[in-house]
Amino acid sequence: QVQLVQSGAEVKKPGASVKVSCKASGYTFTSYGITWVRQAPGQGLEWMGWISANNGNTNYAQKLQGRVTMTTDTSTSTVYMELRSLRSDDTAVYYCARVTFSNYYDSSGYNDYWGQGTLVTVSS
């Protein structure tokens, strides 16, 4: 069965960096992209970016450009999201989610499976 298992909770100081991992299993890793979504306490879902597990291509949310980097390790079927220069408003639960297509001819994909979430707390 498809599973996305994320790394554990992190506590960081302002200005530091955090790297969250998302280990995939139960499917062919390089056949699906991954998006990262975050959710601040009591708030809605915010798309952060996308990475192709096939070739490493990325697309990041404009507001995070320059602070976020997404990478893959195909040898371990793991996707990483690194966020730098952390601020208090980066405190959130971070989710990875697989991108799938409803059929071969579709040009756009949606999120089907999600990781369990990783709480990142930024506090001095």
Place this chain on the structure above:
Amino acid sequence: DIQMTQSPSTLSASVGDRVTITCRASQSISSWLAWFQQKPGKAPKLLIYKASSLESGVPSRFSGSGSGTEFTLTISSLQPDDFATYYCQQYNSYPVYTFGQGTKLEVK
């Protein structure tokens, strides 16, 4: 960027009610819309994709409709397990996505 606006933000209803949540896009997104259910402390769960396709394993009381800029999620007969927050997501601009702000479905 495509903006997604959900209404209402909060919906009070009772078990057995038929409820409808609306999602509007700032420009046409064809049928590239998904609906998710989220419960406290849990990851979102996919309910509907491509505006009206029911995800495998999701009860048939959930249905989606719409195309272009206006979409609806309907729960035909509300069950106790359905009280949660619901989000729409556009993927017309794949691989760039946008979520609606969410609709909290609460007990009346």
